[in-house]
Amino acid sequence: MAYANPTSLVSTEWLQQNMSAPDIRIVDASWYMPAENRDPKAEFAESHIEGAVFFDIDDIADTDIPLPHMVPSPEKFSSRVRKLGLGDGSRIIIYDKSGVRSAARAWWLFKLFGHDDVAILDGGMQKWLDEGRPVSDMPSKPTERHFTARMNNMILREKAQVRRNLETNKEQVLDARSQGRYEGTAPEPREGLRGGRIPGSLNLPFDQLFKTDGTLLAANDLKKAYLEAGIDMNKPVITSCGSGVTACVLAFGLHMLGHRFVSVYDGSWTEWALDEQLPISTGKKK
Structure with missing residues (x-):
């Protein structure tokens, strides 16, 4: 079994061979959990793949609401990525150096705003470094490029839609958090947040999608992980x-x-748990 969308994932070897192509744009979308006390922007300045620009998911977001890194307006997204030299006609390759695989968030945002020519670097920065591939501390100087935002609301879900789904059960809800957080037996990293899960949701911790070297599971194993999650x-x-x-x-x-x-449910558990009117489930799923 092969991947259905193989061009959405590129190898470190492929990127090193193609990074100088005129349409290739490389993006570092590293982000860390608050408790890690790491500054991804400062780390990017110290070391990044040559030519990369830094995509700050906390800045390229709706900063007028209290929830973290929520989807920005099309206008804000276009403005920010245009200044990063990312636009129409660009083949965007995204990587991260974080354990939470934040490259996928940036990948999804580009898809949400209608840019489909976007891929993730398999294994991320860690694999790139493990293989001794070159890095740089030189600041990138991107040329501004026009970005046409065409929002695809079909791949976005908001709280009201997820709440309505409790009654209709038309869509399966799959939770990427650890089993302990899903069951409400492990504390949430955000202080004061209720523990548990959206009623009826299934669980597949995101880190189960990767091999020990950080690359994505082969298609057969990937499908098996989803099936075993129900x-x-x-x-x-x-x-x-x-x-x-x-x-x-x-x-x-x-x-x-x-x-x-x-x-993707953008507000996810943080938004759901903060609303005391919404039901939650805890314990092992029956």
Whole structure:
């Protein structure tokens, strides 16, 4: 079995061979959990793949609401990525150096705003470094490029839609958090947040989609992971997580398998748990 969308994932070897092509744009979308106390922008300045620009998911976001890194307006997204030299006609390759696989969040945002020529670097920065490939500390000087935003709301879900789904059960909800957080037995990283899950949701911790070297599972093993989590590959899926980052990892895996009806719940557990009017489930799923 082969990936259904193989061009959405590129190898480190491929990138090194093609990084000087005129249409290639390289993006570092590293992001860390707050408790890690790491500054991805500062780390990017110290070391990045040559020619890369830094995509800040906390800045390229709707910063007028209290939830972290939520989807920005089309106008804001276009403005920010245009200044990064990312636009129409660009083949965008995204990587990260973070354990939460934040490259998938940036990948999904580009898809959301209608830019389909976007891929993730398999294994990310860690594999690139492990193989001794070159890095740079030189600041990039991108040339501004026009970006046409065409928002695809089919791959985005908001709280009201997920709440309505509790009654209709038209879409499967798949949670990317750890089993402990899903069951409410492990604390949430955000202080004061209720533990548990959206009622009826399934669980597939995002890190189960990767081999020990950090690369994506082969297609057969990838499909097996979703099936073992209880996913019906013929039904629509809403992916969720803590704050909309690793939900995009699950969405990417389904995309690689050719699933056509996948959306991301942007507010994810942070938004759901903060609303005391919304029901939650805890414990092992029956």
